[in-house]
Amino acid sequence: MWAFFERLLDSSMFAPHGICLLWEPQLIWLHVASDMVIASAYFSIPVALSIFVSKRRDVDFGWVFWAFALFIMACGVGHIMSIITLWYPVYGIEGIVKAMTAAASIVTAAMLWPLLPKVLALPSPSQLRAAEVALAQEGMYRREAEDMLRQSQKMEAIGQLTGGVAHDFNNLLTIISGNLEIADRCLHSWSDATRERLTRVIANAANGAQRAAMLTQRLLAFARRQPLDPKLTNVGQLIAGMSDFFRRTLGENVELEVVEGAGLWQIEVDPSQLEAAILNLVVNAKDAMNAKISGAMANSGKLTIETSNVSVDEGYLQQNAGVPAGQYVLVAVSDTGSGMPREVQEKAFDPFFTTKQPGQGTGLGLSQAYGFVKQSGGEIKISSEVGQGTTIRIYLPRAAAAPETVGQSEAPLVGSSGSETVLVVEDECDVRSYLVETLKDLNYRVREAANGAAALALFDASPFRIDLLLTDIVMPGLNGRELADQLHHRQSGLRVLFMTGYSRDAIVHQGRLDAGVSLLQKPVTQVLLAAKIREILDKT
Numbered sequence: 001m002w003a004f005f006e007r008l009l010d011s012s013m014f015a016p017h018g019i020c021l022l023w024e025p026q027l028i029w030l031h032v033a034s035d036m037v038i039a040s041a042y043f044s045i046p047v048a049l050s051i052f053v054s055k056r057r058d059v060d061f062g063w064v065f066w067a068f069a070l071f072i073m074a075c076g077v078g079h080i081m082s083i084i085t086l087w088y089p090v091y092g093i094e095g096i097v098k099a100m101t102a103a104a105s106i107v108t109a110a111m112l113w114p115l116l117p118k119v120l121a122l123p124s125p126s127q128l129r130a131a132e133v134a135l136a137q138e139g140m141y142r143r144e145a146e147d148m149l150r151q152s153q154k155m156e157a158i159g160q161l162t163g164g165v166a167h168d169f170n171n172l173l174t175i176i177s178g179n180l181e182i183a184d185r186c187l188h189s190w191s192d193a194t195r196e197r198l199t200r201v202i203a204n205a206a207n208g209a210q211r212a213a214m215l216t217q218r219l220l221a222f223a224r225r226q227p228l229d230p231k232l233t234n235v236g237q238l239i240a241g242m243s244d245f246f247r248r249t250l251g252e253n254v255e256l257e258v259v260e261g262a263g264l265w266q267i268e269v270d271p272s273q274l275e276a277a278i279l280n281l282v283v284n285a286k287d288a289m290n291a292k293i294s295g296a297m298a299n300s301g302k303l304t305i306e307t308s309n310v311s312v313d314e315g316y317l318q319q320n321a322g323v324p325a326g327q328y329v330l331v332a333v334s335d336t337g338s339g340m341p342r343e344v345q346e347k348a349f350d351p352f353f354t355t356k357q358p359g360q361g362t363g364l365g366l367s368q369a370y371g372f373v374k375q376s377g378g379e380i381k382i383s384s385e386v387g388q389g390t391t392i393r394i395y396l397p398r399a400a401a402a403p404e405t406v407g408q409s410e411a412p413l414v415g416s417s418g419s420e421t422v423l424v425v426e427d428e429c430d431v432r433s434y435l436v437e438t439l440k441d442l443n444y445r446v447r448e449a450a451n452g453a454a455a456l457a458l459f460d461a462s463p464f465r466i467d468l469l470l471t472d473i474v475m476p477g478l479n480g481r482e483l484a485d486q487l488h489h490r491q492s493g494l495r496v497l498f499m500t501g502y503s504r505d506a507i508v509h510q511g512r513l514d515a516g517v518s519l520l521q522k523p524v525t526q527v528l529l530a531a532k533i534r535e536i537l538d539k540t
Contacts, residue, residue, distance in 0.1 A: 014089035021086075028086060035079040042076030045069070060122070064111060071108045074101035230268045230376070232399055235307050235329050236260040238271060239278065246305075249279075250286050254301040261308035267329050268399040269376050277369040278305070281333040281392055284366060288337025288390060304334045310395065323379045327398040334391040340384040348382055369394070415442040415530060420537065421464065424448045425455045425471040425483060426499070431522075435470065438526050444533075452478025456486060466491055468533060473500040495536050499524060 021027040046069035053065045078101050081094040123131065239258060247256050282303065289301030310330045312323050340348065349370040369392075373380040377397050384390040422444045426432035432448055439446045447464070449455035452475060459466070469487060473480035484496045499520045518536055520528060 009090075009092045011089040011091065014091060016085060016087050016089045018086045031086060032083050035083045039076045039079040042072050042079065045072045061115060061118070064115060067104075067108045067111055071101070071104040074104045077101075230270050232266050233269055233271045233274065234264060234266060235274075235331060235396070236264045238274065239305055239307065239331075242275060242278070246279075246282050246303075249282060250303060254286060254289055254303055257302065257304045259304065259306040261306070263309070264307055265309050265327065265329050265398040267396045269396060270372075273372045277372045277394070278331065278333070280366065280369050285333060285335035285337060285390070288339075289335050301336045304332075306330075306332045306334070309398075312395075323381070323395055328378065328395040329398060331394040331396070332391055334389065336389040339386040339388050339390055340382070341386050345382050345384055349380075416444045418443050418445070420467040421445040421447065422468045422470050422533070423455060423459075423466045425450075425452065425469070425475070425480070427451050427472060427475045431472075435524070435529070438529060439470075441526070442530050442533075451475050452480070452483035452486075455483060459487065459490060463490070466494060468537060469494060469496045470533070471496065471498060473498050497532060497536055
């Protein structure tokens with residue numbers, strides 16, 4: 001075997017290839033240049049293939065590229081040997097290189113031919129473009145289907161909301177209209193015996209109207225359209241002032257514990273709305289505990305209201321996802337009631353969603369609290385476990401301003417001495433008539449107009465001193481804010497009290513009343529109207 005390789009590598013008996021070309025320089029260098037160019041190209045192709053395969057590790061059949069790279073590399077070496085043998089007759093080495101190239105070519109071909117059907121099965125560029133177009137269309141159809149589904153769910157939610165509103169309002173209107181009919185019959189058959197009945201049915205009608213007003217306020221709170229009058233508030237003092245009322249609300253079966261954190265920060269919220277939100281949470285907790293008690297699962301319940309300062313950072317966020325970083329006053333209302341399963345927690349803040357029996361609740365308590373907290377820039381979270389109870393946490397942002405010192409003031413005078421004039425501007429005739437009669441009963445001088453233009457015409461025709469402008473906000477033509485601005489130009493220092501059933505932009509921005517604005521939320525009662533007017537007129 002060794003002798004065979006010695007004879008194969010022995011070049012002493014051979015002449016270089018250049019002799020065949022008669023050492024003609026033009027022929028020699030033509031072969032050299034051509035073989036060099038071919039070899040360079042052959043050597044560059046494997047480099048390009050290896051870079052491609054290494055960068056695209058996800059490419060199919062990558063091993064074929066490596067085999068083809070080795071075959072091309074062997075071909076390049078063969079052309080280098082052709083240059084060498086022009087001067088050195090190492091034909092044995094050249095033969096070995098050609099043999100290696102032949103082996104590489106056979107291996108590559110053997111791998112390539114079985115692979116051909118699989119390669120042909122791969123999609124062509126035109127097929128890929130067609131598939132991309134089909135995929136885009138499918139995505140469009142899917143988005144349209146999702147939009148239709150969302151719209152359907154939205155309409156279902158609106159239908160549920162509308163049905164809940166209609167149900168509760170129909171009940172309340174039945175109370176109001178029914179009792180007023182009884183009152184009307186009593187007036188037509190007046191006697192001493194009907195006086196007591198008349199008093200009772202009027203009280204029932206007034207109670208129904210008050211419940212209707214509370215229903216609309218809860219709806220506005222959930223929609224974050226309730227005009228808020230924020231003030232610097234100490235939550236600890238507010239809850240302490242309500243604790244006796246909470247105990248009466250909870251009854252004897254439920255123990256109340258109030259845990260006030262030390263050095264509570266001030267917050268800037270509407271205190272009356274905060275009271276309503278906490279009261280709603282307390283009532284919900286009471287119902288949950290009473291349901292557990294009546295189900296013989298416990299003999300009593302415990303409600304804990306805890307307040308504390310909370311600084312939300314990255315560490316806190318890991319335990320309380322969804323609360324933006326910042327400083328908050330936390331109000332946590334915990335009960336030992338029946339708890340909520342996951343599916344109930346997900347719907348707990350939806351309006352008119354309730355797990356109570358028909359007639360036992362409107363399903364607006366938590367939604368009102370949710371709307372108020374969100375409108376105040378805070379967050380509200382539920383933690384609950386079935387059979388173990390529920391904790392609802394309210395995060396209200398810390399106020400930047402320092403607390404104001406409020407001095408003691410005398411009780412405001414109700415009504416007028418008879419020398420003060422109120423201009424009433426209201427486009428709803430029956431509401432305007434009620435306001436005029438109420439103010440006259442309070443001994444005010446009253447001028448009235450049906451809209452802003454009529455009010456300006458009344459003033460311009462015969463100017464008179466206006467002690468207070470009482471105006472609706474939403475009216476045809478000039479709205480209440482525009483009317484007040486124009487009357488301010490005619491009478492400097494004019495005092496204004498706005499009324500509204502619902503207003504988004506005229507005097508309310510980002511859910512808060514504009515600075516210096518006084519507002520009465522409809523429906524208006526004599527007590528509220530008298531107190532608010534005196535508050536404004538008695539300001540120095």
